[in-house]
Amino acid sequence: MSENVLAFPDGKARTTRKTTRFREMLTSPETSFIMEAHNGLSAKIVEETGFEGVWASGLSVSAALGVRDSNEASWTQVLEVLEFMADATSIPILVDADTGYGNFNNFRRLVNKLIQRDIAAVCIEDKLFPKTNSFLGANQPLADIDEFCGKIKAGKDAQADDDFSVIARVEALIAGWGLDEALRRAEAYHEAGADGILIHSKESVADEILAFAKEWANRSPVVIVPTKYYATPTDHFRDVGINLIIWANHNMRAAISSMRETSRQIFENQNLMWAEENVARLGDVFVIAGNEELSEAEDRYLAKRAETKAVVLAATRGSKLEDLTVDRPKCMVDVRGKPLLHRLVGSFNDAGVRELTVVTGYKADTVNLPGINTVDNPAYETSGEVASLACAKDALKGECLVSYGDIMFRSHVLNQLLDCEADIAVVIDANWQQERAESMKRTVDLAACSRAYTGDYFDDEIAELTRLDTELDTESANGEWIGLAKFSEKGSALLQAELDRMESDGSIASASMIDLMNRLIDAGAKPQVVYITGGWLDVNDAFDLARARNF
Ligand code: SPV
């Protein structure tokens, strides 16, 4: 296999090959230890504990899949689990491949599938397919020695990575055939090219294992699995030169006892009090899963779309609505079952604008929608819109919308504004209904623009706002500002600077939004006009409210 350049969950690419590291561990005269895992999570835990390698136990992988250790899981199903384990870890994995899932041909194909999945080594046992776990029954039939040697040779000849290891597992002691047969087989497998011998025993004492090791005398590396003779001090294995010790199934067994106890406690208590005290914290799960690396990567690689914020001016009572605003501000007046502000917030949210700051004043405590920030303008009775806006100064950063709190608009209105890339943009209604303004004696924020709305589909010449004025004469007015504007990051900075100037020259207390816009224009800003033709309304009085309820 070529140099390993896989990206690991920690985001780092490692170039030291796992096959090489396993081989060094196997051939080192020091006794090494590897620990069972049966999926990506348990493999990660083995690595984080400090083990130098993982034993992908056939028994444990099967048990975790809910099947028996009798080749019930197909080899490709096992391969899939191994792929997760290898991706989740940077230490080498020795795979328990039972009898090799068939004859020499199946085994040699398996070898390269394992190498492709970054597995460092494989162990096959000299039994018959479908295998039976070594601790079940007695007198298990053994494979023919020559047939098994052919399998080892085929695997070694096929391996595309010189450092990949094939361990031959001798089951002669398990089958009750004695030490001589075990040695005879070990010798044959060694001759056939096995990189190490796993000598297995189901005795509760290690005598036959120690005897084998002494006779074998390190002709090739020796691997053992002291599941049954666990009481033997580890130094005894060191003393006879055991190269590799496999702790073969204890994570799977720990999972069983822990899951049983947790399930039982929750079942009996019908609550999570015991569980929350005794199981891993959720934060731990995210640490093990490597979420921190993902969020760092998101910062690095995800295109950053500026989050557009909005500041909504909703401090006034709206006294023309009379009774309806005795106990609530205008923005909280009901429009078909929902407060007006609720509808406005919904329009912003639908367009992806989620960070909303609402400036409250009159009956501020009634403005209690979920998902909004509120800031209070305590001087709402005596101050104007710009003073309210200044209360939300902290939110006027980056890309930011400013909106009156008493308007409703169709989604295309906001989308058109959001699409505009100017530093300052204002929505101007070219159908500004002069008659209505006059008949209702309503104040209209009239807009003079650098050019009139044409309605021509191909007309994309930019129009700029030159003046906002409630007193503009009919000929000069090109439309009505609907009370919605957008500021880019630079536009927000201009806005902040203007607010600072207004604060210091004392004009801020009584200024209206149109005063502010005109000051920005005077200071050289050229707000771009986003023309619309209707599709919005504002709510000032009972007549407007009736329209809103039909909107
Ligand atoms: C395994 O862990 O699947 C093994 C070891 O093969 S043993 O269960 O002891 O046979």
Ligand code: MG
């Ligand atoms: Mg096994």
